Amino acid sequence: MRSKTTDKNENLTRRNFLKMGISALTTLSLLEISGVSLMFMQPRSLEGEFGGTVTAGLVDSFAIGSVTEFPDGRFFLIRAHDGGFLAVYRRCTHLGCSVNWEADQNRFFCPCHASSFDSNGDVENPPAPRALDTFPIQIADGQVIVDTSQIQNRDAFAPDQLAYAAGEQG
Numbered sequence: 820m821r822s823k824t825t826d827k828n829e830n831l832t833r834r835n836f837l838k839m840g841i842s843a844l845t846t847l848s849l850l851e852i853s854g855v856s857l858m859f860m861q862p863r864s865l866e867g868e869f870g871g872t873v874t875a876g877l878v879d880s881f882a883i884g885s886v887t888e889f890p891d892g893r894f895f896l897i898r899a900h901d902g903g904f905l906a907v908y909r910r911c912t913h914l915g916c917s918v919n920w921e922a923d924q925n926r927f928f929c930p931c932h933a934s935s936f937d938s939n940g941d942v943e944n945p946p947a948p949r950a951l952d953t954f955p956i957q958i959a960d961g962q963v964i965v966d967t968s969q970i971q972n973r974d975a976f977a978p979d980q981l982a983y984a985a986g987e988q989g
């Protein structure tokens with residue numbers, strides 16, 4: 820026959836063991852939750868995608884009179900006939916749909932309400948009220964760098980919107 824004192828001691832030990840187990844699990848869960856929260860709170864680098872700077876490529880890798888799409892950066896890089904560069908945001912200035920570049924028609928076309936824009940992003944066909952927005956371009960060490968964190972509104976195309984590599988200004 821077991822004594823009452825022994826039963827009491829065993830109960831206490833079991834209870835303590837359970838308590839320790841529960842607090843260990845709770846501590847582990849809290850650590851995991853704070854770890855996951857920290858992961859989400861860390862500033863995320865937007866290098867190479869929309870909202871950050873995109874290194875598009877070497878100046879000479881873009882043919883004169885070409886339009887190159889950068890889907891992750893959400894822009895088209897235009898190389899004009901005089902060698903200048905223009906980065907246009909793909910968001911239509913009517914209601915924000917994504918425009919497509921139609922090389923055979925030499926135009927940007929919005930599938931939502933059929934606005935079209937010429938090869939500088941200027942409105943050819945409404946309802947779009949103004950030219951496609953642009954992003955600032957820097958040309959450094961022969962590389963074309965587009966800053967997609969700064970959307971620049973414009974009413975229409977003007978030649979001073981083009982960016983040139985050193986010594987190439989048309």
Ligand code: FES
Pocket residue numbers: 911912913914915916929930931932933934945946947
């Ligand atoms: S959203 Fe492009 S034409 Fe309406």
